Amino acid sequence: MHDNALELVHLLRAVTVEFGLRQAEFAAANGMHPTDVRALICLLDAARAAEPATAGLLGTRLGLNSAGTTAVIDRLERLGHVERLRDPHDRRRVLLSVTPExxxxxxxxxxxxxxxxxxxxxxxxxxxxxxxxxxxxxxxxxxxx
The missing domain is CATH 1.10.287 (Helix Hairpins)
Incomplete structure (x- = not known):
């Protein structure tokens, strides 16, 4: 591998480490677990992609089982960061939405x-x-x- 190419890989690693540290700071400052921040990012990404944000989608993207996913959603809802909304096209399905706040x-x-x-x-x-x-x-x- 070229030295310059490896330098870019190391720079990418440094950026991801710094981003992870900022995510942890944000989580701590706002009474959240780092997984909660990852969950918010997943939900925002789904909204940008016009994907229905369900608990199943969130659990898959976070690598969590059903109980773990429910715990994250409950925490975020309690903190006022996420709302559970009925899908207007399928009233049996619950969609997740990040609040404006x-x-x-x-x-x-x-x-x-x-x-x-x-x-x-x-x-x-x-x-x-x-x-x-x-x-x-x-x-x-x-x-x-």
């Missing part, structure tokens, strides 16, 4: 970093952004995502 909380904490990153990406050409996307997609797949 939780979104605001996350934007307040993570917003400055996200803004810095989006500004950096805005300065790249389309081809450069595609190269970054390709690398990050490969990294996600390499780690099982």
């Amino acid at each position: 939780a979104i605001h909380l996350g934007q307040t904490f993570f917003g400055p970093a996200i803004e810095t990153l989006t500004e950096a990406l805005a300065g790249l050409t389309r081809e450069e952004r595609e190269a970054v996307r390709g690398f990050l997609t490969t990294a996600q797949v390499a780690f099982g995502g």
Whole structure:
């Protein structure tokens, strides 16, 4: 492997470690477990992808059994970060939704970093952004995502 390529892999690792530390800080500051933050991210990702966010989907994405998934949802609901809503197309199914308050909380904490990153990406050409996307997609797949 080329030294430069390995340097980028190490940089990606450093970024993921820092992001994990910020997630843990956010969780601790807001009375949450780190898994709760991962759950919120999963639910927000599902909303962006227009996927129905169910307990089953959340459990699968978090690698939790049914009891563990219910515990996470109960905690997040108790904290006011998640709502359980009846699916308007199938009244038997319950959908999960991140509350506007939780979104605001996350934007307040993570917003400055996200803004810095989006500004950096805005300065790249389309081809450069595609190269970054390709690398990050490969990294996600390499780690099982």
